[in-house]
Amino acid sequence: MENERKTLDDRQKMTDLDRLRHSCAHVMATAILRLWPDAQFASGPAVENGFYYDVELSHRITPEDFEKIEAEMKKEVKANHTFEKITVTRDQAMRDAETGRLGGLAERPGQPAKFKIGNLSDIPDNEPITYFKNGDFLDLCAGPHVMRTGNIGAFKLTTVASAYYKGDEKNPQLQRIYGTAFKNKTEMEAYFAMVEEAKRRDHRKIGQEMGLFAIDTEYVGPGLPLWLPKGTAILEELEKLAKETEFAAGYVRVKTPHIAREKMYTTSGHLPYYAESMFPPMELIEEGPLKKAAPVVRQTMNEGIAKAMEKLGTIIPGWSGEDSKAGLEVYNTIADELEKPHVGDRYYLKAMNCPHHHRIFAAEPRSYRDLPLRLAEYGTCYRYEQSGELFGLMRVRSLNMNDAHIYCTEEQFGQEFNAVNEMYLKYFKIFGIEKYQMRFSTHSTAGLGKKYVNEPALWLKTEDMVRKVLIESKINYVEVANEAAFYGPKIDVQVWSVIGREFTLATNQVDFAVPAKFGLTYRDKDNTDKTPLCIHRAPLGTHERFIGFLIEHYAGNFPLWLAPEQVRVMTIGDDAPLVAYAKSIIAELRAQQVRAEGDFGTDKINGKIQRAEEAKVHTMLVIGPRDLEAGHVSVRLHGKGNQGAKPKAEVIAAILESIRDRRA
Numbered sequence: 001m002e003n004e005r006k007t008l009d010d011r012q013k014m015t016d017l018d019r020l021r022h023s024c025a026h027v028m029a030t031a032i033l034r035l036w037p038d039a040q041f042a043s044g045p046a047v048e049n050g051f052y053y054d055v056e057l058s059h060r061i062t063p064e065d066f067e068k069i070e071a072e073m074k075k076e077v078k079a080n081h082t083f084e085k086i087t088v089t090r091d092q093a094m095r096d097a098e099t100g101r102l103g104g105l106a107e108r109p110g111q112p113a114k115f116k117i118g119n120l121s122d123i124p125d126n127e128p129i130t131y132f133k134n135g136d137f138l139d140l141c142a143g144p145h146v147m148r149t150g151n152i153g154a155f156k157l158t159t160v161a162s163a164y165y166k167g168d169e170k171n172p173q174l175q176r177i178y179g180t181a182f183k184n185k186t187e188m189e190a191y192f193a194m195v196e197e198a199k200r201r202d203h204r205k206i207g208q209e210m211g212l213f214a215i216d217t218e219y220v221g222p223g224l225p226l227w228l229p230k231g232t233a234i235l236e237e238l239e240k241l242a243k244e245t246e247f248a249a250g251y252v253r254v255k256t257p258h259i260a261r262e263k264m265y266t267t268s269g270h271l272p273y274y275a276e277s278m279f280p281p282m283e284l285i286e287e288g289p290l291k292k293a294a295p296v297v298r299q300t301m302n303e304g305i306a307k308a309m310e311k312l313g314t315i316i317p318g319w320s321g322e323d324s325k326a327g328l329e330v331y332n333t334i335a336d337e338l339e340k341p342h343v344g345d346r347y348y349l350k351a352m353n354c355p356h357h358h359r360i361f362a363a364e365p366r367s368y369r370d371l372p373l374r375l376a377e378y379g380t381c382y383r384y385e386q387s388g389e390l391f392g393l394m395r396v397r398s399l400n401m402n403d404a405h406i407y408c409t410e411e412q413f414g415q416e417f418n419a420v421n422e423m424y425l426k427y428f429k430i431f432g433i434e435k436y437q438m439r440f441s442t443h444s445t446a447g448l449g450k451k452y453v454n455e456p457a458l459w460l461k462t463e464d465m466v467r468k469v470l471i472e473s474k475i476n477y478v479e480v481a482n483e484a485a486f487y488g489p490k491i492d493v494q495v496w497s498v499i500g501r502e503f504t505l506a507t508n509q510v511d512f513a514v515p516a517k518f519g520l521t522y523r524d525k526d527n528t529d530k531t532p533l534c535i536h537r538a539p540l541g542t543h544e545r546f547i548g549f550l551i552e553h554y555a556g557n558f559p560l561w562l563a564p565e566q567v568r569v570m571t572i573g574d575d576a577p578l579v580a581y582a583k584s585i586i587a588e589l590r591a592q593q594v595r596a597e598g599d600f601g602t603d604k605i606n607g608k609i610q611r612a613e614e615a616k617v618h619t620m621l622v623i624g625p626r627d628l629e630a631g632h633v634s635v636r637l638h639g640k641g642n643q644g645a646k647p648k649a650e651v652i653a654a655i656l657e658s659i660r661d662r663r664a
């Protein structure tokens with residue numbers, strides 16, 4: 001449920017900005033009540049990038065009303081009322097809700113605060129019931145807030161939508177008014193500038209303009225992107241980068257099928273707990289050997305029983321030949337059952353690559369000498385995201401993951417984990433990602449045996465190991481309790497695009513539970529069998545999300561090594577010798593694996609340049625008669641204009657060097 005009551009834990013995690021934004025929701029409610037005194041409020045939490053408050057109101061609020069509401073909000077901020085906390089009994093709260101005082105500016109006889117009554121019933125008996133009061137507005141709320149309304153430096157209402165009370169469509173439909181708030185005006189202006197820029201750089205828009213990917217809902221299905229040739233060029237460059245980097249770091253590559261038997265996922269623990277995130281199973285219907293067996297079984301049973309009766313010299317009641325109803329019924333039931341087609345096996349599309357890699361580990365006997373074993377694969381996984389959640393390349397149902405699993409001993413863990421972090425940093429440098437943060441999630445003792453595998457000592461030990469690596473390598477990280485994966489601590493990597501928008505790209509997880517479930521062992525020096533630790537890591541995340549991020553990050557203006565069309569050679573006019581020279585340059589570049597195309601039409605050179613600029617071609621080589629004579633080419637860079645004429649060999653060498661070094 002979307003507006004499920006926040007737990008104490010959630011409330012403790014609220015940042016200063018969350019508090020400010022939630023406080024602003026109270027201020028907005030105050031303003032709305034001044035304009036429409038019959039408004040009934042439900043819940044008003046802080047959300048990503050702002051806040052909302054759900055309200056029931058006969059007047060239909062539209063963006064035209066925002067200015068009016070904001071003017072009233074300004075008055076409340078200017079009044080600088082304190083957020084006064086009042087603890088009350090449940091009876092008192094119920095009385096204030098009945099009189100309409102709660103969620104209002106004053107008592108409203110005949111208008112009980114119906115949604116507040118509902119919210120009241122969600123508060124557990126052992127939790128105190130508190131109000132927060134700013135000016136005349138009295139609200140049922142657990143906090144936290146800023147000290148005074150005047151602390152809200154800048155705010156703006158953004159949109160209005162509809163939502164059911166408590167997210168349940170059986171409940172009344174409310175108007176959800178969204179807004180945002182900041183410490184000051186400068187921060188708010190920077191935020192809205194970033195939002196505008198993000199719209200301009202929207203990966204769905206640029207992806208379509210550049211012909212990178214398509215989503216064919218009708219034939220292929222929602223959330224299943226098709227990579228067009230230009231998008232595939234980027235995707236393969238990323239794979240090449242990953243393969244080279246991983247090879248140098250001692251990884252080995254493997255390849256696994258997209259499906260596996262049910263047993264794989266009951267063993268890993270994904271079934272039944274993760275079932276709703278997986279595509280439903282494929283059931284193989286079999287008739288085969290069992291159907292053929294049915295008559296044989298029938299005959300064998302008959303003969304066996306007849307023989308037994310003969311031997312015993314007696315008649316078994318109920319089995320005495322044709323009048324044996326009970327006997328016949330038994331035969332028939334068994335035979336019918338055998339003849340029926342039945343589910344032979346269930347297969348699932350894989351939602352993650354780990355179980356397959358675990359089976360590769362198990363495929364051969366392993367000794368301590370084999371460790372660390374680093375199995376890498378760009379594996380395709382399938383996850384059944386709800387259709388409402390699907391979003392361009394960011395939320396999809398098929399994912400190409402830059403996956404690897406590192407099996408190692410406890411002694412090796414620190415070094416392996418550090419090497420993974422260094423790989424992240426290396427990638428950030430290549431992509432010009434300057435701002436990043438690692439979010440280190442640990443367990444909670446209360447969750448042991450429920451949310452987390454019940455291994456208290458191992459949790460502390462592995463968390464210590466991770467923390468040590470993070471501190472020693474001076475990586476920018478925050479630690480959050482009670483957000484680990486079921487089987488071990490994890491790190492989510494957040495990065496900011498060049499325009500300052502945050503993306504969660506990849507995770508890096510420690511797993512000390514699942515290898516044991518699959519019975520994975522290695523023979524140690526002391527000749528005993530031990531279970532390895534496993535590190536799950538995917539520094540480049542999935543192609544889908546990472547390319548979505550890169551499109552925004554570069555606004556589609558990819559560096560040369562990543563650009564779908566790296567070079568376009570254009571001729572001034574279409575004279576045969578010029579075209580031949582241009583074609584020879586393209587052939588030379590393509591022989592070196594450069595994605596080079598040509599434009600040799602009769603139209604004016606300015607038109608050709610404009611087309612290439614629009615297609616975001618990285619390097620344009622313009623060939624005129626003088627270039628041909630001198631063995632030169634005139635270089636033009638996308639968005640940077642003319643770079644002048646240079647000897648052909650020099651230009652080609654520079655292009656190859658820039659690609660080889662993956663220059664920004």
Ligand SMILES: [Zn+2]
Nearest residue numbers: 132141142143
């Ligand atoms: Zn509040």
Ligand SMILES: [Zn+2]
Nearest residue numbers: 352353354536
């Ligand atoms: Zn994994």
